[in-house]
Amino acid sequence: EAQVTQNPRYLITVTGKKLTVTCSQNMNHEYMSWYRQDPGLGLRQIYYSMNVEVTDKGDVPEGYKVSRKEKRNFPLILESPSPNQTSLYFCASSSSPPGTEAFFGQGTRLTVV
Amino acid sequence: QQQVKQSPQSLIVQKGGISIINCAYENTAFDYFPWYQQFPGKGPALLIAIRPDVSEKKEGRFTISFNKSAKQFSLHIMDSQPGDSATYFCAAHDHSGGGADGLTFGKGTHLIIQP
Numbered sequence: 001e002a003q004v005t006q007n008p009r010y011l012i013t014v015t016g017k018k019l020t021v022t023c024s025q026n027m028n029h030e031y032m033s034w035y036r037q038d039p040g041l042g043l044r045q046i047y048y049s050m051n052v053e054v055t056d057k058g059d060v061p062e063g064y065k066v067s068r069k070e071k072r073n074f075p076l077i078l079e080s081p082s083p084n085q086t087s088l089y090f091c092a093s094s095s096s097p098p099g100t101e102a103f104f105g106q107g108t109r110l111t112v113v
Numbered sequence: 114q115q116q117v118k119q120s121p122q123s124l125i126v127q128k129g130g131i132s133i134i135n136c137a138y139e140n141t142a143f144d145y146f147p148w149y150q151q152f153p154g155k156g157p158a159l160l161i162a163i164r165p166d167v168s169e170k171k172e173g174r175f176t177i178s179f180n181k182s183a184k185q186f187s188l189h190i191m192d193s194q195p196g197d198s199a200t201y202f203c204a205a206h207d208h209s210g211g212g213a214d215g216l217t218f219g220k221g222t223h224l225i226i227q228p
Contacts, residue, residue, distance in 0.1 A: 004156070040122070042202060042220035043157070090156050101147070102216060104156030 002027050006091050006105035013081055013112055021076045021108050023091030031094045032074040033058065033102070034066065036087040043090070049074055081112040116140075117205050119219025127227050132190040134222045136203035139184060145206035147216075148177065148188050152199050160201070161188070193226045200224070 004025045013019055025032065033048040035058075045058030049068040063085055065077040074093075078085060091105040118137045126132045136146075147162035163170045163177040163186065170177045176189040190197055203219040 040220060042119075043218040045216075092156075101159045101162075104149075104158065106156050107154075 002103065004091055004093055004103050004105040006089075006108050009106060009108060011108060011110050013110070015082055015112055016080050018077070018079050019081060019110075020078075021089060021091075021110070023074045023076065023105060024072050025074075025091075025093040025103070026072065027093060027095065027103065028071065029093035029095045029103075030071070032068065033092045034064070034074070034076045035090045035092065036060065037090060037107075038087050046076070046089075078110075081110075083112045086110060086112050117203055117217050117219045119203050119222060121222060122220070123223040123225075125225045125227060126193045128193065128195060130193050130226075132188075132193045132197065132224055132226070134188045134201055134203070134224070135185065136187065136205075136219050137183075137185045138205050140205070140207055140217075141184070142207045143205040143217075146177070146179065146186050147204050147206070148175075149202040149204060149218075150199050151202065151221075157202055190224075193224075195226045195228050198224055198226045 007022045030051050034046040035043045037043050044060045046060055046064050047058050047066040049055045052068055052071050055066050055068055068074050089108045092102045094102040120135050148160045149157035150160040151157040161172050161175050161177055163179050165181050168179050174191045179186045201222045204216045206215045
């Protein structure tokens with residue numbers, strides 16, 4: 001079954017404690033992205049990757065890092081989380097060319113206290 | 114700044130009625146217009162999409178109407194059912210823009226279908 005898998009689904013952490021949200025896709029897609037979803041703001045792209053070792057900033061990259069060492073994995077790293085990063089996070093992948101269907105993971109609800 | 118403006122923010126429709134959600138854009142480089150449906154606790158999933166060379170696309174009860182000159186597109190849900198209650202996002206793809214998937218999303222519409 002084609003899917004994008006995120007872990008964990010729920011996470012409560014304290015300010016400043018580094019965390020990683022994992023994302024893996026089994027569709028051999030070149031393109032992967034991270035979004036955050038906040039009430040009234042919709043989906044905003046954090047970072048994206050066009051292929052292995054190729055990443056770039058999206059619209060709201062501050063406070064986040066990513067890496068793409070393997071085609072299937074695209075982890076999101078918060079090195080020093082702050083309360084304003086409390087949000088619902090989605091990983092997405094899509095195939096070449098861009099503009100075709102984007103497949104989203106189930107989401108990770110992060111609370112930073 | 115690339116933007117897709119979506120309205121209304123929330124919508125309540127009686128069962129059997131027509132749900133209409135509208136989106137407008139400014140960037141003429143947009144070349145693909147998908148709609149995503151999101152149920153609580155789930156990620157968004159592609160519902161239906163259109164390219165600007167056609168004015169309408171229908172899939173079952175779901176129809177996209179596209180007006181290139183007005184730079185507007187809309188989602189119509191005919192015979193709306195309680196199972197259609199979800200958040201709907203319009204999006205637009207810019208083949209010259211940034212982002213792996215090149216998608217710019219609207220802010221979403223929370224649709225409730227009352228039995």
